[in-house]
Amino acid sequence: MTKPQIWIAAVLVLFFLLFFLEKNTNRSDEQVKGAPPSAMPQTDQTAQAKTPEQLITSLGCTSCHGSDLSGTKMAPDLHNVKDNWSRDGLINYLRNPNSYMSTKRFQDFKAKYPNVIMPSFNNIDVKVLGNIADYLRNLK
Ligand code: HEC
Structure with missing residues (x-):
């Protein structure tokens, strides 16, 4: 790989990492929302x-x-x-x-x-x- 290609690959990996991290934190938020005490209005x-x-x-x-x-x-x-x-x-x-x-x-x-x-x-x-x-x- 050339230097620019390595950079692009690195940015892509970082992007996917952030994407999955965000997805996971969202999921745990939903779990908290679904918990019985906070389900009450x-x-x-x-x-x-x-x-x-x-x-x-x-x-x-x-x-x-x-x-x-x-x-x-x-x-x-x-x-x-x-x-x-x-x-x-x-x-x-x-x-x-x-x-x-x-x-x-x-x-x-x-x-x-x-x-x-x-x-x-x-x-x-x-x-x-x-x-x-x-x-x-x-x-x-
Ligand atoms: C907008 C004014 C208003 C508000 C606000 C209001 N009331 Fe009344 N209330 C009245 C009027 C006027 C009556 C007399 C009955 C009628 O004319 O409907 C009454 C009657 C009552 C009676 C019957 C009294 C009896 O001797 O039988 C009770 C009990 C009562 N109100 C409780 C409450 C409670 C508890 C609240 C709040 C959660 C409240 N009221 C809010 C105006 C109001």
Whole structure:
């Protein structure tokens, strides 16, 4: 081989080496991605890592129900939910508040807060809603 040919051969070998190295590192990345803990959606993980107080703030509950959840012009006091809701009932309510609007209590709420709609939180993990329900039922 002439000198230039040797150079070209060397560059080609280097190129292939880099190519295979890169391929292998990619494969190990994919393996890490497929591992069970990181397969969970990130939002779920962060939601579950939060305390109920943090969730209630980050989900915006306090912006309507007030920073201490004792009610505002926009939404009712939440200190008496224990008297009206079981844990499961409360979880269902948070997932679909509309389906409870026909009861007398909610007709009264509707009259009192005519322009505010309690959002449905059906995109939140039920476990997280359960933590919120427990927290609300223990509000003092
Ligand atoms: C946009 C304002 C708004 C936000 C945000 C909001 N709510 Fe409400 N909430 C209301 C209103 C208004 C009502 C009264 C019922 C109605 O009119 O739909 C209500 C009712 C409720 C009730 C029923 C109270 C009772 O006495 O039965 C609970 C429980 C409740 N909200 C919890 C929450 C929680 C928990 C969050 C956050 C995850 C939240 N709310 C976020 C406006 C809001």
